[in-house]
Amino acid sequence: MTSHPVNQIFSFNGLSIEFHGSVYEPAEDTFQLLEAIKITPKETVLEIGTGCGIIALDLARQGCSVVCTDINPYAIELTHRNIERNRHLLKGHIDVRLGDLFSPVQKDERFSVMVFNPPYLPTKKKDRIGGDGWFDVATDGGLTGLSVTKRFIQELPRYLSSDGRAYFVFSSLSDRDILNQYLKKINAQAEVVLSRCFHDELIDIYRITL
């Protein structure tokens, strides 16, 4: 059996969460999103871009059944390890899947809650950090900051149950008018449910229904 070197671990709501150098470390946006999500136990949740899995784990701890995805294979491995580390605390099941946005989701799957803390920073080629590239994948929202959010909004109606809701993070560094156009195209009712200022940036948590 190969043993895995244990990285830095921190504690959140009783969960032990391991970090990894190639996976997004939970930050203010993560915790603000978690604070904004209102769920009841047994709901079905899809979390896109789970990173270390902290949001999926916290929702499963509260009894939700969660599917979580990430495009970063290190995030998928790390989330599996964090599930094992916290298995005794989880009341709901977590299914972890590798892939781009909704591609790992079956055509007939529907969720009552969707969650995404997307890469949202407006980024030019010269702003990219480089390295192994996974930090950029976690933060780079293209020139508008909305390139991944746009695809999420376009595709979510297919997988959201009729009375469902989706939560996602938006930064004031991106263009709100463009976001509103994307939301209008899918006829979404949108509401900012939690807003916080960090230095010169406003982070909003949107809750949308269809």
Ligand SMILES: C[S@@+](CC[C@H](N)C(=O)[O-])C[C@H]1O[C@@H](n2cnc3c(N)ncnc32)[C@H](O)[C@@H]1O
């Ligand atoms: C800002 S991090 C959020 C991580 C974690 N959910 C949190 O809040 O701490 C964005 C995550 O989305 C993932 N991601 C970026 N583009 C993606 C895509 N097209 N499909 C799936 N996951 C993606 C990144 O690998 C990263 O883990």
